[in-house]
Amino acid sequence: DVKVTQSSRYLVKRTGEKVFLECVQDMDHENMFWYRQDPGLGLRLIYFSYDVKMKEKGDIPEGYSVSREKKERFSLILESASTNQTSMYLCASSLGGGRPYNEQFFGPGTRLTVL
Amino acid sequence: DAKTTQPTSMDCAEGRAANLPCNHSTISGNEYVYWYRQIHSQGPQYIIHGLKNNETNEMASLIITEDRKSSTLILPHATLRDTAVYYCIVRVSGTSYGKLTFGQGTILTVHP
Numbered sequence: 151d152v153k154v155t156q157s158s159r160y161l162v163k164r165t166g167e168k169v170f171l172e173c174v175q176d177m178d179h180e181n182m183f184w185y186r187q188d189p190g191l192g193l194r195l196i197y198f199s200y201d202v203k204m205k206e207k208g209d210i211p212e213g214y215s216v217s218r219e220k221k222e223r224f225s226l227i228l229e230s231a232s233t234n235q236t237s238m239y240l241c242a243s244s245l246g247g248g249r250p251y252n253e254q255f256f257g258p259g260t261r262l263t264v265l
Numbered sequence: 266d267a268k269t270t271q272p273t274s275m276d277c278a279e280g281r282a283a284n285l286p287c288n289h290s291t292i293s294g295n296e297y298v299y300w301y302r303q304i305h306s307q308g309p310q311y312i313i314h315g316l317k318n319n320e321t322n323e324m325a326s327l328i329i330t331e332d333r334k335s336s337t338l339i340l341p342h343a344t345l346r347d348t349a350v351y352y353c354i355v356r357v358s359g360t361s362y363g364k365l366t367f368g369q370g371t372i373l374t375v376h377p
Contacts, residue, residue, distance in 0.1 A: 192369050
């Protein structure tokens with residue numbers, strides 16, 4: 151059974167703290183993604199990675215960075231958390247190029263609250 | 266990627282078919298239609314995809330009009346567990362490393 155796991159379901163941090171959100175997939179997928187989801191705004195792509203050490207900005211990368219040192223792991227980093235980064239964060243993965251379609255598998259999400 | 270339009274919400278009685286429409290009038294010839302759903306407090310889940318032919322799997326059927334400007338997702342016998350937000354997404358396959366752009370989706374509520 152395919153699986154994408156995220157390090158925490160709920161997280162509470164203070165403004166200015168450095169925050170790490172971890173995502174691990176066991177499907178040997180090349181692509182990994184970080185989204186955030188907010189009421190009325192839907193899912194928005196923050197960053198994605200198509201290979202180890204490779205990354206691309208999504209639609210809202212400001213205030214975030216990512217790290218992909220191993221194929222199965224993709225980390226989202228908030229260098230200095232702010233209250234407007236309170237959100238649900240979703241990680242996803244998919245197989246790489248050459249396929250006619252790209253089904254994405256999502257993790258359960260991390261609900262981050264920044265106080 | 267083409268923009269999609271979906272109704273904000275729909276209701277369905279348990280055991281009946283749920284038909285969820287999606288308009289994508291600006292779709293290009295090489296763009297696929299994908300459907301995902303998101304049950305409360307979970308991550309989105311892939312349902313089905315298609316290019317121009319109708320498709321069916323164990324979860325649902327996808328009907329794409331001949332001009333490809335609209336499609337309908339059909340859940341043949343809706344259950345209470347099908348209550349979720351359903352997203353219709355149109356994108357070119359094999360580009361942008363599989364990046365998906367989610368809209369607002371349709372909130373489907375299945376009633377007993």
